[in-house]
Each structure stands twice: as C-alpha cells, then as structure tokens.
Amino acid sequence: MNPKPKILVTEALGPQGLAYLQRYADVDAHYLLDPALLPGLMDSYDAVIIRSAHRLTRELLTGHPRLRVVARAGAGVDNVDLTAATELGLAVINAPGANAIAAAEHTFGLMLSVIRNIQKGDRHVREGGWDRQSFLGRELHGKSLGIIGLGRVGREVARIAKGFGMPVIAYDPYISDDIFKTHGATRVQTLDELLPQSEILTIHTPKTGPRLGYQQLAALPQGAVVINAARGGLIDEDALYMLLEQNHLYGVGMDVFSKEPPPPEFKLFNHPNVVLTPHLGGSTHEALAEVGVMTARGVMEALNGSTPPNVVNVPIPPFGNR
Secondary structure, X not given: OOOOOEEEEOEOOOHHHXXXXXXXXXXXXXXXXXXXXXXXXXXXXXXXXXXXXXXXXXXXXXXXXXXXXXXXXXXXXXXXXXXXXHHOOOEEEOOOOOOHHHHHHHHHHHHHHXXXXXXXXXXXXXXXXXXXXXXXXXXXXXXOEEEEOOOHHHHHHHHHHHHOOOOEEEEOOOOOXXXXXXXXXXXXXXXXXXXXXXXXXXXXXXXXXOOEOHHHHHOOOOOEEEEEOOOOOOEOHHHHHHHHHOOOEEEEEEOOOOXXXXXXXXXXXXXXXXXXXXXXXXXXXXXXXXXXXXXXXXXXXXXXXXXXXXXXXXXXXXXXXX
C-alpha cells in the first residue's frame, strides 16, 4: 500500500479545504508560516500550497526530488515562477473564479465608500459631528461603468451593475461577443474608446493586463472614479494622485498596490477622496471555503497523476531535472 502523500499548507486554507486534504494525505497546516522557514521544509513534501505571503521562486523550487505539485490558493499565480516550475516538472494549481463574487462585491463596496463618503462620514460621527451637507454624495444609478477585463470577476461586476441601473461598457479583446451580450455589456474595441465614456472605471485583469498611466487616466471624464481591486501595479498610483490633486478625478478606491503593504510615503494616504483596503477582495468566509476546496481537489488530482481543470501549466515529464 502506497503511503499517503505529504502536503505543506503555508497559510490559512479554510476548514473545508483542509478536511478534504486530510482525507487523502498527511497535512502540515499553518495559519501563517514564517517565509524564512519555508526553504528548510521544501524537501519533505510532495505538494506545497501557498496563498499571498510566500513566493515560490526558481531558487526555492529547485533541488527537491520529492516535490511534485505546488499550488496557489487563489486566482493569480504571480508569486509562483511558472517557467521554473514547468521546467522542473512541477504541476502548478490555482483556484480561478472561486472568489469572483467576493471580489466583485468588494469592488462595489469601494465604489460606494468613495462616492457616498462613507468612511469620512463614519469618522465625522465618531468625532461628535453631524454636518450632513459636507458629505453630500453621488449615486451609482445612471453612471456609466467602464470595465477592463470581462473575465469571471468582471462578469460579476457587470451583473451587479445592472441592479444599480448602471450602463456597462467593457474592453476585453479575449472574450467573445456572446459573453458581452449575456452580461449586458457594450463592447468597445480599444481603451481609447472606453476611457472617455467611463464615469466609473474598474479593472479586472491579470498582472499581464494593460497598464494605465497619466495619459490614459487623464482621458477619463472630469469627476471620474477609479477602482482597482484586481492586481497591484496595473494603475500608476502617482498618476492617480496627480489627477486627484488637479480635481480631474473625484475619487479612488484601491484594494491592491504596486507594493504591499504600501510604504509610509505612499502619496494616496494624503488625499481625502481615497479609500484603501488591505487586499480584502477575496477575503470572505464563503470565498475562502470555495478557494480551499478547489485548490485541494486540484492538488490531489495532480498527485494522483490526473490533469485537473485548474492546472495552469504543463509540467515536463518525468518531473524534470531537479
């Protein structure tokens, strides 16, 4: 009888995902493993599962004959060296779409916080104030919503936007016309078309998506709101600050940053019309459960020699030269 595989979980995976793994494997699970300890543990496991606090670099992945599978419990795999993993024969697993609803809802939370002055109003009341006129807000209803990226999260955003009565326009050269029609989004062929029409702009692409700098952001209508709950670095943060200072943008909501956590000198800290959250987009109990189970299933399928639907590479057999 073959021994159970050993799996290292470096961050909170959720009880459902852990329970699934524990049915078929010996699991060492950590709420948050010190990243400095990870290199010394890599030799001992058949699979390693990370989330956001660890990076699986070429150096870290090399030299572990037992290791066969690595997984990122989330949609993105920016913190895994995919090229190295593929060359080393390691299957890379992720959990695409498992947190799409959570990320889309957080996007609207940021929108509402910005345009309805929710955080500023909260502070004002806590300080004993009751100046309603100073916090006069705006409505989402009737505002044109520009979406860059109509993948799983972008589609959920489009769906929710219809409930607010927002016309939706979207740019995604990789998605079929049928998807646009199904989700009630008007298709544009270029960012140059999208940006001038977007009273509220939100981006939902992987790290390889378009970068928005000063020139692109300045093409937004006067008083526009910009939301980024996708990937840090997709939007030039200094350009956002400049356009806020110039009163071209009304407000900004950000859940992700080019450097996380942002440094003390981060300029957007200093603008009152900015709402910032610490990468909470996929952080709900429901999303964590779905991500955990999807990741766990994919890891076990890969360890058993199958090709799960959530494998993101094709490892080079027979598990490379490690």
